[in-house]
Amino acid sequence: MEKPPxxxxxxxxxxxxxxxxxxxxxxxxxxxxxxxxxxxxxxxQYVTEKVLAAVYxxxxxxxxxxxxxxxxxxxxxxxxxxxxxxxxxxxxMATVTALRRTVPPAxxxxxxxxxxxSEEEASFNxxxxxxxxxxxxxxxxxxxxxxxxxxxxxxWRGQRDNAxxxxxxxxxxxxxxxxAAQGKYEGSGEDGGAAAQSLYIANHAY
Numbered sequence: 331m332e333k334p335p336x337x338x339x340x341x342x343x344x345x346x347x348x349x350x351x352x353x354x355x356x357x358x359x360x361x362x363x364x365x366x367x368x369x370x371x372x373x374x375q376y377v378t379e380k381v382l383a384a385v386y387x388x389x390x391x392x393x394x395x396x397x398x399x400x401x402x403x404x405x406x407x408x409x410x411x412x413x414x415x416x417x418x419x420x421x422x423m424a425t426v427t428a429l430r431r432t433v434p435p436a437x438x439x440x441x442x443x444x445x446x447x448s449e450e451e452a453s454f455n456x457x458x459x460x461x462x463x464x465x466x467x468x469x470x471x472x473x474x475x476x477x478x479x480x481x482x483x484x485x486w487r488g489q490r491d492n493a494x495x496x497x498x499x500x501x502x503x504x505x506x507x508x509x510a511a512q513g514k515y516e517g518s519g520e521d522g523g524a525a526a527q528s529l530y531i532a533n534h535a536y
Contacts, residue, residue: 357394358441360402361385365446367409371416375406375424382432396436402473404445405455418458425455426462426470435467442470444477449503450517452477453510460513471511478503 361381363374406424444452459470486496509515
């Protein structure tokens with residue numbers, strides 16, 4: 331993971347929402363550290379803190395009303411090719427520590443990206459984040475794409491007859507993550523299946 335090029339976008343007038351454009355809008359701020367590479371948890375935490383600090387400096391410079399925003403960041407996780415396997419508790423501690431060092435308590439909520447984690451990984455890590463013993467002045471919840479849809483898409487397979495099964499899978503994942511956002515998820519007991527499959531896509535672009 332190379333040093334993030336922060337100066338280029340910090341000076342851009344388009345980098346943050348202008349106060350005049352905030353009427354009847356809810357700015358969602360979405361900085362993401364991608365999981366490409368073999369960097370460890372400590373490195374991801376360091377870069378996440380640098381990026382978030384720069385983001386909130388830019389938001390302050392542009393007079394953005396933080397109480398009317400949401401942050402949609404990555405969790406602090408190791409690179410996909412990192413040989414070290416970290417526990418959800420370690421990921422939670424690194425993530426909450428990074429947020430505490432950079433995100434003002436005026437921000438009402440943090441809605442995490444899943445960042446290529448499997449559905450179960452994303453749920454377990456969100457659950458651990460909401461059980462982290464450090465003070466957490468924000469709501470910590472999810473804004474998943476792949477980690478909310480993978481099992482549903484796998485059940486659907488583009489077939490109309492599978493719509494009911496796909497709906498059931500989607501509702502199940504939504505309920506699981508709802509519990510995780512409260513620190514109440516105990517696991518599904520399913521070690522295999524679509525929910526356990528990695529959703530990592532190399533060089534993913536939106």
